[in-house]
Amino acid sequence: GAGVSQTPSNKVTEKGKYVELRCDPISGHTALYWYRQSLGQGPEFLIYFQGTGAADDSGLPNDRFFAVRPEGSVSTLKIQRTERGDSAVYLCASSLTPWGTGELFFGEGSRLTVL
Amino acid sequence: DQQVKQNSPSLSVQEGRISILNCDYTNSMFDYFLWYKKYPAEGPTFLISISSIKDKNEDGRFTVFLNKSAKHLSLHIVPSQPGDSAVYFCAASEGGETSGSRLTFGEGTQLTVNP
Numbered sequence: 001g002a003g004v005s006q007t008p009s010n011k012v013t014e015k016g017k018y019v020e021l022r023c024d025p026i027s028g029h030t031a032l033y034w035y036r037q038s039l040g041q042g043p044e045f046l047i048y049f050q051g052t053g054a055a056d057d058s059g060l061p062n063d064r065f066f067a068v069r070p071e072g073s074v075s076t077l078k079i080q081r082t083e084r085g086d087s088a089v090y091l092c093a094s095s096l097t098p099w100g101t102g103e104l105f106f107g108e109g110s111r112l113t114v115l
Numbered sequence: 116d117q118q119v120k121q122n123s124p125s126l127s128v129q130e131g132r133i134s135i136l137n138c139d140y141t142n143s144m145f146d147y148f149l150w151y152k153k154y155p156a157e158g159p160t161f162l163i164s165i166s167s168i169k170d171k172n173e174d175g176r177f178t179v180f181l182n183k184s185a186k187h188l189s190l191h192i193v194p195s196q197p198g199d200s201a202v203y204f205c206a207a208s209e210g211g212e213t214s215g216s217r218l219t220f221g222e223g224t225q226l227t228v229n230p
Binding site: 103 | 119150157158159164204206217218219221222223
């Protein structure tokens with residue numbers, strides 16, 4: 001596609017529920033990133049994929065968070081047993097190469113609200 | 116610990132004047148710095164970057180200055196235009212092949228350019 005596509009754009013769920021957020025990166029981009037932006041803060045790194053493998057998942061806050069990219073393209077961020085503190089905008093980004101310039105192309109984000 | 120800090124949450128300038136946005140960092144390993152711009156309900160978009168081997172990079176109306184000894188960078192926008200009104204994020208990367216393009220972001224500065 002022309003840009004990074006994220007679905008859903010908005011998700012409201014109840015505490016304790018399971019949530020999946022999807023990211024479709026720019027075609028041909030091998031590197032894919034998930035960031036989380038809380039209100040009044042800058043984006044915070046969660047996980048980075050190079051191809052199908054998670055090259056760096058050190059930003060995932062705990063084991064309730066998990067992400068996959070099985071075919072090296074679309075990625076899904078999975079959150080189990082959601083908590084109110086998980087409410088944030090989850091941003092996906094992709095880049096042509098995983099190193100060097102740091103220029104990432106971001107999607108519009110998925111806004112998660114946990115009630 | 117906030118490794119990248121933008122101490123001004125907001126800045127207001129008149130159209131045609133200079134806008135100066137500031138950013139400080141603490142991690143000496145950062146070697147690449149970027150500015151991203153974000154409009155409401157959109158993902159951040161890359162604006163300009165600078166490598167630690169330089170002290171200035173210019174692109175049209177936008178210039179980024181890096182002072183390594185002070186661990187400080189700034190973004191100058193001249194002349195400012197109403198369409199520049201957005202949140203500006205400073206970001207930094209340690210670069211290198213294994214770190215990918217993991218970015219550490221500041222909190223952002225809301226720039227408002229008044230007609």
